Amino acid sequence: MIKDMRIRMAQPSDTLAIGTVLERCGLPMDDLPRLVGEFHVAVLDAQLVGCACAELFGDTAIIRSVAVLREWRDQGVASHLVHAVMMRARANGSRRAVLLSSTCPSYFARYGFSLIHASKLPIEVLESQEFRRLRDTSALCMSAELT
DSSP: OOTTOEEEEOOGGGHHHHHHHHHHTTOOOTTHHHHGGGEEEEEETTEEEEEEEEEEETTEEEEEEEEEOGGGTTSSHHHHHHHHHHHHHHHTTOOEEEEEESSOHHHHHTTTOEEOOGGGSOHHHHTSHHHHHHTTSSOEEEEEEOO
């Protein structure tokens, strides 16, 4: 990871900067105001350069909105963000993390995620905004145990 990079929980004042990162990475930001408190951010020299979110549904966390500005990719930023949101989800009682990925399933496999059929997930996860948004796409459903 970059020497002076800090990973921390997002604050409400980070909303605009997170939105900018999501937009530049082509990810949706329509539910950002509702979820900003569930994000972790990567900050370098007062610039927010990456983010990730774990939205909690009972004992299941949806890992989503993992984004790093192009100029800071391939330097371990996303890895630290994913670890941070998974650790926080575990600390908040989640036993499983799930996600939908259409572009980088092999990336998430290194964190213990494997392909599963979405029908095995709790109904509240399937009815989440994230899953409804990607229901009719080529996104793959993946799951990892957090115990």
